[in-house]
Amino acid sequence: MVSKALVLPKYLTFISAEEPGGRHLMNTRSCIEEGIDDILESFEATKNCVTSIDIFRLGFSPEGSKNPKTVYVSVDDNSPASG
Numbered sequence: 001m002v003s004k005a006l007v008l009p010k011y012l013t014f015i016s017a018e019e020p021g022g023r024h025l026m027n028t029r030s031c032i033e034e035g036i037d038d039i040l041e042s043f044e045a046t047k048n049c050v051t052s053i054d055i056f057r058l059g060f061s062p063e064g065s066k067n068p069k070t071v072y073v074s075v076d077d078n079s080p081a082s083g
Contacts, residue, residue: 005060013057013064025069029055036073049079 059067
């Protein structure tokens with residue numbers, strides 16, 4: 001049996017500068033991404049394998065502002081961490 005959460009629709013919304021904390025997040029985004037990249041580069045399984053880092057709201061609510069802020073990291077298919 002498949003978990004119900006795996007088949008529910010998910011909603012992706014970009015974070016607006018007008019929402020609380022949005023402007024600060026946009027201003028510090030590059031620092032956040034660099035910090036995440038530095039951490040991932042320190043592990044053999046993800047070193048030189050990060051293909052993208054992004055920040056947005058992702059969740060199950062059709063009203064995007066109710067979904068949590070999410071940091072999305074993708075790695076190359078050849079990375080041991082991609083399993």
